[in-house]
Amino acid sequence: SRSPTPMKLRDAPSACPSLWRCLPCPPAELRLDLVLSSGQSFRWWESSPGAWTGVLGGRVWTLRQDGDRLWYTVYGEEDEHEEEQQGGCPAKAAKLDAAETDRILRDYFQLDVGLSALYRAWGAADPLFRKVANDFPGVRVLRQDPVECLFSFICTSNNHISRITAMIERLCQAFGRRLCCLDSRPFHAFPSLSALTGADAEARLRALGFGYRAKFVSGSARAIAEGLGTEGLCQLRTEPYAEARRVLCALPGVGAKVADCVCLLSLDKAEAVPVDTHVWHIAQQRYGVALGGKSLTPRAYQEIGDFFRGLWGPRAGWAQAV
DNA sequence: TGTAGACCTAA
DNA sequence: TAGGTCTAC
Numbered sequence: 546s547r548s549p550t551p552m553k554l555r556d557a558p559s560a561c562p563s564l565w566r567c568l569p570c571p572p573a574e575l576r577l578d579l580v581l582s583s584g585q586s587f588r589w590w591e592s593s594p595g596a597w598t599g600v601l602g603g604r605v606w607t608l609r610q611d612g613d614r615l616w617y618t619v620y621g622e623e624d625e626h627e628e629e630q631q632g633g634c635p636a637k638a639a640k641l642d643a644a645e646t647d648r649i650l651r652d653y654f655q656l657d658v659g660l661s662a663l664y665r666a667w668g669a670a671d672p673l674f675r676k677v678a679n680d681f682p683g684v685r686v687l688r689q690d691p692v693e694c695l696f697s698f699i700c701t702s703n704n705h706i707s708r709i710t711a712m713i714e715r716l717c718q719a720f721g722r723r724l725c726c727l728d729s730r731p732f733h734a735f736p737s738l739s740a741l742t743g744a745d746a747e748a749r750l751r752a753l754g755f756g757y758r759a760k761f762v763s764g765s766a767r768a769i770a771e772g773l774g775t776e777g778l779c780q781l782r783t784e785p786y787a788e789a790r791r792v793l794c795a796l797p798g799v800g801a802k803v804a805d806c807v808c809l810l811s812l813d814k815a816e817a818v819p820v821d822t823h824v825w826h827i828a829q830q831r832y833g834v835a836l837g838g839k840s841l842t843p844r845a846y847q848e849i850g851d852f853f854r855g856l857w858g859p860r861a862g863w864a865q866a867v
Numbered sequence: 868t869g870t871a872g873a874c875c876t877a878a
Numbered sequence: 879t880a881g882g883t884c885t886a887c
Contacts, residue, residue: 705877756874798884840871872884
């Protein structure tokens with residue numbers, strides 16, 4: 546790199562407005578803080594109050610909300626030589642790039658899905674939802690990359706968020722492409738599938754503190770590489786929910802809950818309702834879902850999902866995210 | 868089908 | 879104990 550000065554984190558448009566863009570987006574449609582810190586994605590970090598920095602689509606972004614606007618800035622790669630790469634027409638390239646980054650962000654937050662109308666419908670069907678919704682507006686489901694989502698959620702089993710976040714950070718650092726350095730902190734892309742299929746991947750993951758999940762991560766990477774491939778995984782977006790779920794559950798370390806997380810958060814299956822022990826508890830005591838067992842059996846799991854789909858409709862997974 | 872217990876690791 | 883999964887009854 547020949548960057549003369551190290552890049553710095555940007556926390557607000559005021560300091561350098563030309564590096565920021567914005568999209569129209571009222572708080573009722575999106576609450577950045579709630580969405581990015583709720584355990585849907587583990588790669589965002591509140592870099593300064595109200596500013597969220599993370600990696601998305603192979604670039605580093607900082608996001609911020611201000612009234613009815615969603616502001617964002619994208620950081621360049623450290624080896625980027627703009628003039629040379631863009632054929633001597635930086636203005637034109639910048640314009641194309643702006644359209645592209647707008648699109649990426651709108652897609653990631655699924656901004657075309659009107660959340661207020663959904664909140665109204667869920668609230669009308671469910672008084673308990675109405676209560677919670679008041680305190681938590683703007684909670685929507687992200688549309689994440691399927692590979693990142695799958696391997697992240699394999700790491701969530703029998704684990705807590707602080708450790709999951711740290712594990713995924715180390716995963717990216719060890720296996721992901723380095724993107725840039727901000728305030729002398731390096732940022733890495735989420736690893737590609739092929740980066741995780743190496744013969745020593747499991748041992749390296751164990752050394753990174755993945756525990757028994759090391760085998761699941763490397764095993765699933767292998768299985769996908771030898772089977773449907775990254776493209777096949779992404780094509781599950783066009784398959785029915787039941788089919789996508791079936792395929793995912795065949796992977797090592799992927800059970801009903803992880804499969805539903807991947808379906809909901811990356812494969813466009815809005816009806817998928819991930820049932821963890823917390824949700825199971827709530828279903829029993831708040832909603833009085835009467836299901837025999839004292840444990841979350843596959844049958845109980847299915848029935849709880851069906852219950853919420855019956856209550857909230859085809860976007861039950863979105864409602865449950867709230 | 869429905870129950871245990873083990874599985875890595877760091878509180 | 880923590881936001882599960884796998885294996886063996």
